[in-house]
Amino acid sequence: MxxxxxxxxxxxxxxxxxxxxxxxxxxxxxxxxxDFAKPTLSRHFAVLQEADLIQGTKLGNQIIYRLNVSVLEEALLGMLEMFKISGSSEQAMAQDGNGRAL
Amino acid sequence: MxxxxxxxxxxxxxxxxxxxxxxxxxxxxxxxxxDFAKPTLSRHFAVLQEADLIQGTKLGNQIIYRLNVSVLEEALLGMLEMFKISGSSEQAMAQDGNGRAL
DNA sequence: TTTGTATTTAGCTAAATAGCTAAACATCAT
DNA sequence: ATGATGTTTAGCTATTTAGCTAAATACAAA
Structure with a gap:
């Protein structure tokens, strides 16, 4: 992850x-x-695919890339969770005197 | 940023x-x-400070590190914004047939 | 002023990363 | 079959990064 x-x-x-x-x-x-060379970008696509953030599908000559929305969403919301920052939950965030969530 | x-x-x-x-x-x-050596961690603290995510204050002998909550919050919420994922806004996210926000 | 404690800086190494060009591979069109 | 097009793989270089040890700095305590 x-x-x-x-x-x-x-x-x-x-x-x-x-x-x-x-x-x-x-x-x-x-x-x-x-402005980068194609192989450079190809490598970036590969990294994104390894992280399961995008998915490539061969269509004849070319490869169609599609965003894996759910994975991106879960990653970002998971990050909010990790640091216990509101965002994903409806209820107002409880805070102590130092601005920290409780 | x-x-x-x-x-x-x-x-x-x-x-x-x-x-x-x-x-x-x-x-x-x-x-x-x-389990890392002190200097290794010191470098990590420096990176976090350069990103303004934490702030160190000298107190006599030692340095007290404090989380910069607002910066972390803004960064994560900004990320959600960037990808137009719900999270920070109250209204339910509108979606097209492919799970993409509109 | 000397010693001890907390932390960082300096300087090194190994591994990872992002960029490039050239070549290979796969598919389409002729 | 040949050539053109789209994309990746191979192989290189320069830069960055995370780890280490040893040394320097800053402060506290004695």
């Missing part, structure tokens, strides 16, 4: 996720949004 | 944040929770 955090630590990969949030795209389309 | 993501990518540093969520601690106390 730590792979997810590592994957999210890179700005290029975060941008890839943002792009895929809007619609599925193939590697080439994604690459158009960056 | 990307320093925050990098800082969060390391499991040791995440554990430090979790420990500090409960109470302020000095470097030595924190170090007791890990």
């Amino acid at each position: 730590s792979k997810v955090y590592k994957a999210l630590a890179d700005p290029t990969r975060r941008k890839v996720l943002q792009l895929l949030r809007e619609r599925d795209m193939n590697a080439g389309e994604l690459a158009e949004h960056f | 990307s320093k925050v993501y990098k800082a969060l990518a390391d499991p040791t540093r995440r554990k430090v944040l979790q420990l500090l969520r409960e109470r302020d601690m000095n470097a030595g106390e924190l170090a007791e929770h890990f």
Whole structure:
């Protein structure tokens, strides 16, 4: 699961996720949004796939990448949980005098 | 701001944040929770400080570390925003047929 | 002022990372 | 079969990172 955090630590990969949030795209389309060489981006896609954040499907000539929304969601909400920050729960967050959740 | 993501990518540093969520601690106390050499941890504290996630205050002999709750909160909620995942907003998330937020 | 305690800085090594180019692979079109 | 297109793999380099030990710094206590 730590792979997810590592994957999210890179700005290029975060941008890839943002792009895929809007619609599925193939590697080439994604690459158009960056100034890096194709193999560099290919590696980024692989990292995201290893973290299960995206999923690639071969379609003829190309590979369509799709965002794995649930995994991303769970990762981020899990992070909120980990630090006991409100976010996922409806009830107002109880706090002590130092701004810490109880 | 990307320093925050990098800082969060390391499991040791995440554990430090979790420990500090409960109470302020000095470097030595924190170090007791890990098997690494002191200088290694000192470096981790520095990374967290550079990301403004924690703040160290010299108190006589020692340095008391304190979690910067607001920065951590904003970082995580900002991440949810970035990917347009519910979390911070009250209204239920609208979704299309593919599980994507609209 | 000397000794002890807490922490960091300096300097090293090994491993991981992000970038590149060139080459390979797979599929489509001719 | 040949060539064109889309994508990855192989292999390289430079940078960053996490770990270590030893030494330096800062303060407290005696």
